[in-house]
Amino acid sequence: MKQLKKKNIKTVKKFKESIERALWDAKAIQINTEKQFTLASGKLSPIYIDCRKLISFPNVMDQIAARAKEIIEKNIGNVDVLAGGETAGIPFAAWIAAKLGMKMVYVRKGAKEYGTGKQIEGELENGDKVLLVEDLITDGGSKISFIEGVRNSGGRINDCLVVFDREQGGAQKLSELKVKLWSLTNLSRTLEFGLRNKYITQKEFDTVKQYIANN
Numbered sequence: 743m744k745q746l747k748k749k750n751i752k753t754v755k756k757f758k759e760s761i762e763r764a765l766w767d768a769k770a771i772q773i774n775t776e777k778q779f780t781l782a783s784g785k786l787s788p789i790y791i792d793c794r795k796l797i798s799f800p801n802v803m804d805q806i807a808a809r810a811k812e813i814i815e816k817n818i819g820n821v822d823v824l825a826g827g828e829t830a831g832i833p834f835a836a837w838i839a840a841k842l843g844m845k846m847v848y849v850r851k852g853a854k855e856y857g858t859g860k861q862i863e864g865e866l867e868n869g870d871k872v873l874l875v876e877d878l879i880t881d882g883g884s885k886i887s888f889i890e891g892v893r894n895s896g897g898r899i900n901d902c903l904v905v906f907d908r909e910q911g912g913a914q915k916l917s918e919l920k921v922k923l924w925s926l927t928n929l930s931r932t933l934e935f936g937l938r939n940k941y942i943t944q945k946e947f948d949t950v951k952q953y954i955a956n957n
């Protein structure tokens with residue numbers, strides 16, 4: 743039993759490293775201390791992680807789907823439908839749903855202002871247990887409208903799966919909404935990986951660490 747547990751941990755660690763390498767190799771991680779990136783929250787950041795780049799790599803997407811399956815089966819339990827958040831969450835939800843043979847919907851940032859006027863697209867039944875799938879979480883601010891949208895449409899939502907957690911308050915924000923965060927990797931791990939494997943310099947590492955400590 744002890745051995746089995748150890749093996750699983752090693753496999754999860756390997757998976758995380760493989761996603762971290764994929765993000766660095768795809769140049770999905772940019773660091774710019776001169777001209778900072780504006781985030782969805784309006785705040786500035788010297789680092790930007792563009793998980794969208796991963797959708798161009800089917801082998802990476804397959805690994806993401808396989809890890810999502812493990813998390814659903816071992817930790818979350820019954821899920822009726824995956825919900826992708828507009829826009830970057832949609833391809834991840836679609837890929838995982840297709841691989842796992844699950845139902846999916848997508849959630850708009852707000853209700854469509856013409857046509858059907860819907861916020862949720864696809865078939866969501868009253869009482870369906872929903873797993874929100876997203877690319878990334880920073881402080882979780884943009885997740886609120888997705889969660890409320892699902893709940894207003896009769897879905898039950900207690901879990902959110904993201905590829906990347908920037909560890910800037912997202913888990914706390916979700917827990918206030920009674921939603922648990924599951925992430926495939928995070929910023930501290932990915933920075934350590936980047937430094938160890940020479941994707942970034944010690945100076946860049948220190949700058950981002952300092953920024954995270956203050957934000």
Ligand SMILES: O=P(O)(O)OC[C@H]1O[C@H](OP(=O)(O)OP(=O)(O)O)[C@H](O)[C@@H]1O
Pocket residue numbers: 782783827828829830831876877878879880881882883884885912
């Ligand atoms: O911690 P949060 O407040 O959730 O912020 C992170 C979210 O913001 C970004 O999406 P963006 O709003 O840029 O939209 P997009 O998915 O349409 O690119 C990013 O892709 C995350 O999904």
Ligand SMILES: O=C(O)c1cc(=O)[nH]c(=O)[nH]1
Pocket residue numbers: 780781782783789790791792793878879880881908
């Ligand atoms: O907070 C954001 O808007 C954000 C941060 C980040 O690193 N990557 C991204 O796509 N969005």
